[in-house]
Amino acid sequence: MTRVENSARVPGSFRDPSGFLFRREGILYRRINPAYRAHYDRLMGSGLYDDLVQAGLLIPHREAAIPGEAAPPGCVFIQPEVVPFISYPYEWCFSQLRDAALATLEIQRRALDRGMTLKDSSAFNIQFVRGKPALIDTLSFEEYREGAPWVAYRQFCQHFLAPLALMSRTDVRLGQLSRIFLDGVPMDLASALLPRSTRLRFSLLTHIHLHARAQKMCARSEGKARAGTLSRFSFLALVDSLRTAVGRLRREPGGTEWGEYYDATNYSAESLAHKKRLVGEFLDILRPRSVWDMGANTGMFSRIAGGKGIPTVAMDGDPSAVEMNYRQCRNENEERILPLLIDLTNPSPAVGWAHEERMSLAERGPADAVMALALVHHLAISNNTPLPDIARFLSRLGNSLIIEFVPKGDSNARRLLSTREDIFPDYAEGPFEAAFGGHFAVEKRSPVPGTERTLYLMRKR
Amino acid sequence: MKVTLAVAAVFAAAALSPPCACAYLDPGTGSYVVQVVIAALVGGGFALKIFWKRISDALRRLFSRGDTDDTGRK
Numbered sequence: 001m002t003r004v005e006n007s008a009r010v011p012g013s014f015r016d017p018s019g020f021l022f023r024r025e026g027i028l029y030r031r032i033n034p035a036y037r038a039h040y041d042r043l044m045g046s047g048l049y050d051d052l053v054q055a056g057l058l059i060p061h062r063e064a065a066i067p068g069e070a071a072p073p074g075c076v077f078i079q080p081e082v083v084p085f086i087s088y089p090y091e092w093c094f095s096q097l098r099d100a101a102l103a104t105l106e107i108q109r110r111a112l113d114r115g116m117t118l119k120d121s122s123a124f125n126i127q128f129v130r131g132k133p134a135l136i137d138t139l140s141f142e143e144y145r146e147g148a149p150w151v152a153y154r155q156f157c158q159h160f161l162a163p164l165a166l167m168s169r170t171d172v173r174l175g176q177l178s179r180i181f182l183d184g185v186p187m188d189l190a191s192a193l194l195p196r197s198t199r200l201r202f203s204l205l206t207h208i209h210l211h212a213r214a215q216k217m218c219a220r221s222e223g224k225a226r227a228g229t230l231s232r233f234s235f236l237a238l239v240d241s242l243r244t245a246v247g248r249l250r251r252e253p254g255g256t257e258w259g260e261y262y263d264a265t266n267y268s269a270e271s272l273a274h275k276k277r278l279v280g281e282f283l284d285i286l287r288p289r290s291v292w293d294m295g296a297n298t299g300m301f302s303r304i305a306g307g308k309g310i311p312t313v314a315m316d317g318d319p320s321a322v323e324m325n326y327r328q329c330r331n332e333n334e335e336r337i338l339p340l341l342i343d344l345t346n347p348s349p350a351v352g353w354a355h356e357e358r359m360s361l362a363e364r365g366p367a368d369a370v371m372a373l374a375l376v377h378h379l380a381i382s383n384n385t386p387l388p389d390i391a392r393f394l395s396r397l398g399n400s401l402i403i404e405f406v407p408k409g410d411s412n413a414r415r416l417l418s419t420r421e422d423i424f425p426d427y428a429e430g431p432f433e434a435a436f437g438g439h440f441a442v443e444k445r446s447p448v449p450g451t452e453r454t455l456y457l458m459r460k461r
Numbered sequence: 462m463k464v465t466l467a468v469a470a471v472f473a474a475a476a477l478s479p480p481c482a483c484a485y486l487d488p489g490t491g492s493y494v495v496q497v498v499i500a501a502l503v504g505g506g507f508a509l510k511i512f513w514k515r516i517s518d519a520l521r522r523l524f525s526r527g528d529t530d531d532t533g534r535k
Contacts, residue, residue: 016485120486154492204500214498215491234500237507241499 011356015119018139024066028082029140034074039116039142041128048114048141058106058135059083059127074319081129083136084290089123089159090179091340091348094167094251095330096133097175098124101160101246103133108150108239112232117144121152123159123178124358130335147229150238154211158184161207161245168249169198172319175341182352187212203245210273235362255319265430266411271450272416275404278446279371280304282402282457283445288368292398294344295375299325299337305371306336313367317343344375345383362396370398371453377406377413380427387426387435395439401458405432429454 010021010028018036022029026421032040034099043049052058063356064079071077089097108118118140150156159178170193181238191212198204232236266325267275279301283291291305296314298321305312314337315320325339342348347361372394379385394401406413408427433442440458447454 147497149488149493151486151488153496155486157492206495206502211492211495213491214495215489218489218491218494228494228497230500233507234497234504234531237504238496238500240507240510241503290470299464435503 011354012124012352014353014356016139016374017138017268022203024069026284028080029064029066030061030075030078030080031071032078032139035094036139037074037076040076040139041114042143042182043138043141045113046110046116046139047171048116049260051110051114052135056130056132056134057103057110058138059129059336061138071313076232078138078265079136080136080400081125083129084314085338086127086359086364087313087340088178088348089126090176091342092175093319093326093339093341094126094164094172095326097123097160097167098162098249099330100133101156101164104156104160104242105239105246107135109236111239112144112236112239113226115144115149116141117148117235118152121156121159123184124182126390128301128338131337133335144232146232149230150235153238154187155184156242157187157207157211158190160184161242162187162190164246164249165198165204165208166193166415168251169194169204172251175319179348179351182357187215193344202246203241203248207245215359230386251323266452267448267453271448274450275373275448275453275455276301276304278448278455280308280404282444282455283308283310283369285457286369286402288400290367291369291371292365292367293371294394294397295372295378296339297321299328299339301373302337302339303334305369306334309336312337314339315342315344317341344379345385365397366426367398367400369400370394372401372403374404374406374412374453376403376432377410377416377427381416383415387432388438391439393437394436395460399460401436401440401456401460402437403456403458404448405429405454405456407452413458 008023013021017033018039019030019032022031049058053060055246058080061078061080064077065071066077088238090101092100103126104118104121104123108121111117119142120137120140122137125135125140126132126133127136129136131431158181163175163178166177166185174193177189179184181189187208191209194204194208199209236362248399283305288305288310291302291310291312293299293302293305293312296302296316297318298316299314302312302314302325314322314325316339319341322339322341325337328334329337329339342361348358350363351358351361376387376390379390380387394403407429408414408417408422408424436442436456439461441461442458444457445454446456
């Protein structure tokens with residue numbers, strides 16, 4: 001047995017016999033097995049690889065030699081570009097999933113032009129790189145055989161079309177189904193959850209409702225006859241039809257509780273400007289290599305970090321805020337900011353086979369710096385989380401912290417308490433500093449002028 | 462009419478099953494059948510779309526000579 005077979009295989013990389021990802025001395029490699037070699041050579045030789053990499057639709061790689069270790073006969077080692085932050089479809093807003101779907105279909109169209117096809121179309125194979133969706137699985141291609149239908153059609157519908165249709169036509173929160181159904185939303189479930197009016201739209205009628213019906217009928221029939229074939233032209237027509245289906249789905253972010261937060265904020269323009277300046281100064285002191293902005297809303301403060309060239313993940317639990325943030329990133333080509341839908345009171349867990357296929361949020365850290373601005377009162381008051389617990393969790397997520405304390409006297413905190421009993425005698429600046437002092441050393445402490453709030457710069461002890 | 466045809470086609474095709482896909486994913490018999498049916502249904506419209514695109518591209522080239530991208534891609 002070779003060292004590679006014994007080495008740390010990336011836990012989610014086990015389904016495809018074409019190869020697998022592994023790490024050696026902290027470097028990520030992909031091994032290409034002999035059985036896949038012909039397809040890989042076709043990818044590289046047909047011009048498809050260059051075409052997709054140039055278009056930003058596929059992450060680049062280089063063939064690599066591992067010092068002191070020969071590749072097994074017929075195998076190739078490649079070293080793919082490292083994606084700074086791995087995100088998952090259940091952490092994407094509607095437009096992110098839609099853009100990822102359209103990117104997948106564009107890749108398939110270009111692959112067909114070069115005599116290849118996608119043999120899988122998992123949404124987990126797409127990552128946001130420099131703000132745009134790109135395929136990270138170099139082994140997703142195989143040679144196209146004339147007449148063969150698309151083996152990944154069902155996966156595309158389950159991973160992309162069904163959740164998008166549900167988010168668009170039923171409820172945007174149904175995007176979270178992807179967290180439960182890792183192989184995509186079952187077609188029968190999507191069909192049952194979609195309103196009847198979707199049967200009047202040809203693309204949804206066929207790709208979802210009839211698809212679900214056909215699956216059910218074929219499951220019963222245990223068919224033994226021969227299937228029809230799909231010519232290359234028909235294949236392209238199918239891909240075009242899916243592109244139309246996805247392209248016509250829309251979802252406009254509605255105003256939600258905190259979606260209009262910055263408009264409804266309780267401090268003046270001067271206070272806001274001062275807070276921004278303080279955040280910028282604290283970032284200049286820390287000079288972090290990565291920032292996680294927790295409770296980022298539409299990303300106003302994430303942009304300060306992004307503007308300094310720091311890769312920044314802007315997390316919020318409000319789908320409308322994340323949607324608006326992503327659209328701004330897309331419109332303004334903000335490559336450094338990755339908006340994600342993450343509720344800090346229930347952050348993404350480790351899921352999948354052996355709890356290892358998809359990482360929890362904490363496993364993807366720690367970030368160099370965590371920003372928690374106007375967040376602690378939500379966790380402490382709305383979610384009843386004790387301050388020491390908040391401090392402990394944030395110390396797992398980041399090596400340093402820019403955090404704002406919002407006292408009970410602040411109108412936003414008062415709003416949270418207006419409909420409930422105040423059971424938080426320890427929610428005050430003293431206990432806050434004591435709780436965080438157990439994990440962090442306070443380096444700076446600055447009041448935000450014109451407010452009762454205080455901004456802290458802390459480093460992990 | 463189109464919808465009725467689609468329903469009929471799926472029902473008729475549901476008795477069939479695909480040959481071995483030789484894929485590591487199970488493509489699903491129903492998914493195989495339904496994509497063949499859908500592709501047949503949308504093929505005509507797609508042909509018209511391609512035809513129209515070629516005409517409009519040719520007209521665009523005619524009226525904006527020298528301004529087009531010779532790769533044909535955005």
